[in-house]
Amino acid sequence: MWIYQKHLQYPVRVDRPNPALAKVVVAQYGGPDGELGASLRYLTQRYTMPMPEARAALTDIGTEELAHMEIVGTLVYNLLKGASLEEIKKAGMDGYYTNHDRGVFYVDPNGIPWSAAGIQCKGDPIADLTEDLSAEEKARATYDYLLNLSDDPGVTDTLRFLRAREVVHFQRFGELLQLLYDRKNSKSVW
Amino acid sequence: MERMDKLKQVMELYFCLLDLNLYLDTHPNDTKTLKKFEAINEDYMKVRQEYVTEYGPLLFTDVTDNGKRWQWINDPWPWQLENY
Numbered sequence: 001m002w003i004y005q006k007h008l009q010y011p012v013r014v015d016r017p018n019p020a021l022a023k024v025v026v027a028q029y030g031g032p033d034g035e036l037g038a039s040l041r042y043l044t045q046r047y048t049m050p051m052p053e054a055r056a057a058l059t060d061i062g063t064e065e066l067a068h069m070e071i072v073g074t075l076v077y078n079l080l081k082g083a084s085l086e087e088i089k090k091a092g093m094d095g096y097y098t099n100h101d102r103g104v105f106y107v108d109p110n111g112i113p114w115s116a117a118g119i120q121c122k123g124d125p126i127a128d129l130t131e132d133l134s135a136e137e138k139a140r141a142t143y144d145y146l147l148n149l150s151d152d153p154g155v156t157d158t159l160r161f162l163r164a165r166e167v168v169h170f171q172r173f174g175e176l177l178q179l180l181y182d183r184k185n186s187k188s189v190w
Numbered sequence: 191m192e193r194m195d196k197l198k199q200v201m202e203l204y205f206c207l208l209d210l211n212l213y214l215d216t217h218p219n220d221t222k223t224l225k226k227f228e229a230i231n232e233d234y235m236k237v238r239q240e241y242v243t244e245y246g247p248l249l250f251t252d253v254t255d256n257g258k259r260w261q262w263i264n265d266p267w268p269w270q271l272e273n274y
Contacts, residue, residue, distance in 0.1 A: 006248050007197055008268045009205065057215040064208065074269040168212065175216040 002063070009067040010161045013154030014078035020091035022079035023109050024149050028162070029072045030106030032118035033138040039065035041119040041135060045128045051183065054125065054176045058132075061169050068162055073104045075155060080104075129177045133170060140166035194274040196241050200248070203234040 028034040042062035049055045080093075080102040088097050095111055106114035119135075122128050143163035150156045210227045217223065242252045250262045266273030 003249060005204075006268060007201055007204075009201070009208070011194075011198060011201065012271060014271065053216050053218065057212065060208075060212055060215060064212075070268065074271070077269050078271055168209065172212050172216055179216070 002066075008071055008074060009064070010071060010158060012071060012074045012078070012158050014075065015152050015154050017081060017083035017087065018079045018152055018155075019083045019088045019093040021150060021152055021155060022076050022083075023091055023093050023096070024146060025072060025075050025079065025155070025159075026096075026104075026107060027109050027142060027146070028139070029069065029076055029104065030114040031108035031142070032115075033135065033142050034108075034114070035065050035069035035072055035139075036106055036114055037119050038135060038139060039063075039069060040116070041121070042132065045121045045132070048121075048123045048125070049128075050125055051176070051179060053179055054129070057172050057176055061172065064165070064169075068165065071158060071162065075158060076104045077102075079152075079155070125180055126177070129173055129180065132173045133177065136166045136170040136173060140170070193245050196237075196244065197274070200234070200238050200241050203230060203237055206230050207234055 030036060039062050042058045042065065046055050046058035046062065049058060080088075083091075083093075083102070085097070088094060096105075096107070099105070099111070108114075120128070120131055122131070140163055143159055143166065147156060147159050147163065150159060207227065207230055210223060210230070214220065214223060214227065238248060242248055242254055246252075246261050246264055247254050254261050
């Protein structure tokens with residue numbers, strides 16, 4: 001089960017309405033390498049994980065990704081809040097506006113809705129952990145591109161934090177994969 | 191703004207615990223880190239209780255109800271940045 005804590009994992013500051021920035025930041029909400037996909041991937045891969053370390057880490061990282069989804073949702077919400085229709089049109093967000101007004105929805109910057117087709121649970125721990133390593137790097141690269149695009153210092157600060165977390169998760173998944181190989185190659189099998 | 195300052199103290203300590211938790215998931219026998227976790231957890235429990243007493247629940251099980259009204263529904267929610 002889960003419990004909700006009434007605070008963000010990291011503070012969010014947004015200096016002004018900025019639909020152009022919202023348009024790209026939403027990539028980490030509903031895009032293929034975003035936080036929703038990350039969370040759902042880890043939380044469903046954990047059932048068939050053979051090691052206690054991996055069952056714990058997938059549960060905990062999957063949970064942290066939900067908290068990151070909330071941070072990105074908070075960014076998008078505050079970047080769209082108070083934006084005029086003129087600004088929305090100028091930013092090319094009129095298509096988004098037509099479907100969602102200033103609501104926060106699981107789409108990528110081009111309006112393509114999130115899909116489970118972008119994630120996998122193979123039931124094979126080596127395949128799954130290797131996918132997780134790749135997923136963290138894809139998310140890290142996406143944050144790099146968003147940092148290149150951000151013109152809001154508050155948003156940039158939050159994006160830097162989220163980027164750093166991908167690096168930590170990559171490290172943990174690397175340790176799990178190494179542990180898995182070590183135990184697989186040892187005489188005592190789980 | 192005082193409320194946000196206090197909440198940031200809670201968030202900072204909780205983040206330390208969360209990151210140590212991930213580390214301990216892959217290093218469960220690191221007793222030095224276990225001790226660090228326990229020490230930070232003590233600070234965290236103290237600071238979060240101070241926040242809850244002053245400003246309201248962080249979990250719905252935090253009893254701050256004065257017996258008259260359910261406090262959990264009160265703003266701000268985390269995304270309402272201007273309401274802190």
